[in-house]
Amino acid sequence: MSAALDYRVTPNDDWLFDLATPCYVFDPQAVLASYATLRERLGTKLIVSLKANSQADLFVRCGHAFTDGVELASLGELDVVVGRGKIPKYLNNPSMNEAFIRAGLASRCHFILDNPDLAQRFAKLAAGKVTGDVLLRMNAGALASTEARKEWHDHFGMTPHEAFHVAEMLAAAGIRVTGLHVFSGSHTFRAGRRVDDGPDSADLALALARFAEELARVTGTPPTFLNLGGGFSEKGHERPVFDRYRERIVPVVDRYEIAHESGRGIFGNAGIFVTRVVAVKHWWDRTIVVCDGGMSHNFLLAKTESMLKTWQAPRIVRRELPQSVRGNATRIRHTPLSFVGSTCSRADVIGRITEPALAPDPGDLLLFEGCGAYNRTYTVGGFLSQQPAHVYIRQA
Template identity: 25%
Template sequence: MHVENVSIASIAKDIPTPFYCYSYSAIKENYLAYKRTFSQQDTLICYAVKANANQAILKSLANLGAGADVVSEGEIRRALQAGIPANKIVFSGVAKTRDEIAYALVHNILQFNVESEPELALISEIASAQNKVAGISIRINPNVCANTHAKITTGKSENKFGIPIAKAQSVYQYAASLPGIKVQGVDVHIGSQLTDLEPYKQAFSKVAEFVAVLRSDGHNISIIDIGGGLGIDYHENETPPNKEEYAQIAQELLGHLGCKIIVEPGRSILGNAGILVSSVVYIKKGEARQFLIIDAGMNDLIRPSMYDAYHQIKPVEHTTNTSTFYDVVGPVCETGDTFTKQRELPTAQAGDLIAILSCGAYGSVMSSTYNTRLSAPEIMVKENQYSVIKSRPSYEEVIEQDIIPHWL
């Protein structure tokens, strides 16, 4: 198995497992695919930083002209440090704090995607105190079912995100009455890992109708933020949604409005550009099943434990023609530290390298040091070279973060 022109086995000789490994060329091509497919419209591609916030990845995308969709002050700082201009940054999230709003205003970001009336009032207060005008769009909740996992759907009426579309007209009127606020856009984001384009059609149709209503009320709507959420193929025979069709839907339903379109892809840029490489520690024979115990744990990749997420698991070097049904588990002291159950895989032995695929998004960025396990390093490959873009900490560095009070 290779990433670009570098064999995984050769990296594993220098970098102990587990480690994440990303393809620069795949990241670049996934981003440029959005640029091509949305070229008919005035579009800003704002990478969703939460998918993978590594500085090398952000710098790669900044060099290609990407903006950033951020959900915290920390992500704003990461985006700015990587060279993404403030006028290409949109600030999403339901719980923006006073300090975060003030920081974003000082740096003159493009837009706040507002989630509530109290947030509007706070942005107005802080902007007025800074003698600034905050560009805002209000995130509307269109009550559209995204047909995705319950924990990553965001566009239904029972979700915490956005303002119900039936109520949003009055909230826009309230926003227009506030000092320091410039009403400029409408925002919608209905969920993550969407594999069907029909929910987008429903949401975009509602947005188009709503923009017409807002303009008739006198609001100058010049931006439509259509969010992200386009799914990828986690399963071997799965076909991800077509980006060209996705862009065409946006063009057909929103193009006549003459607005700048903001797209916020994350998973669909990084997901299939990264893998988690691990080593087999033991093969354990239980009474009713066999366990393939690896050195990566749920602290490294939590998606299977958190979402029952499916990831393909492949041997790095194919050395056998036989197969065995395994429960693939990690070393963390939790039954939930399980990557898959009763999956047929090539028969393995201790020391074999395996790769867990489609981990570029929501892998390393969601990891922890639970059980005082050291965070997996991150590697980026470009053609025939690779570089460590995040190193594994030492035990001393992890433990020294704790502070013992003087009275102990």
């Protein structure tokens, strides 16, 4: 049987039935392993994007390993890390307000400035204060110009013209731009084998280094630190991809202090979503499995933002109960199985099994893998005023 259809209960599964559902279970050891592997394959510093998973209990168990720093996008995330170690803290939010800036200055944070208006607010509040590194975020599409991939043209960062203006304005305020930042978006990391594969992540890194040289000629103080972003998949990348990438960016690594950043690639495979079956409806063309958790607890599973919906097939975990306790329907193979959530929305479909499978019974558990990044927080929690999912940290 495939993993999704594996009904066998092992001793390692027993603890799941004691959990309050729906819930997330995060594994610190998986986080630490993914971080170490990605950092080693990149051969550079690796900054952790905490917005992917800002669960405080998880950070307490993993934060000691994030020695290159964390990227924070809100006051709430800053509150999670302040006082929990001396790792570098990078603040990055296009709409950063005065309260966030003041808190960052008080916490000795580094700042990634997204636009001229933000830079002006920052300069006013930082005047006369000791600041950490100040980086300008560049728009990937504008930076690479005609060599950009279509998905690089998002709404983040500055054009080169804006960056020149901001650097001069900050210099006049006595604030030095020490670095540059660029990020081309989620799932965009690639290192092509051939030139005709089109622009890749190495081309973007080289473009950022070229702009750093141009900026140095204008300001007279060259940036020394380049944050090349990431876009790494939670599914990982083969070592040859990293080898090609590292070979291409040697000229950049030789001249600058380099960092990459990742959230999805570090947390993605370090969490599962667990929901309990509360009802099963056997129809002539399908079986509907109603769960106590759905899109109001894990919006991403519903695939509402996908053009082509390919739902995840959960692993079904059953208690070893006598057949007399279970319904006769479990003796019959049903197809397909649709797993639906706890709201009144037709979009609340969180999983599907299309091949022949034994339907679960009420009380069985469904385990959705790969829910460690964004799933808990990128969710319409206000719908129906449902309580958020519980959170557990798996013990070593």
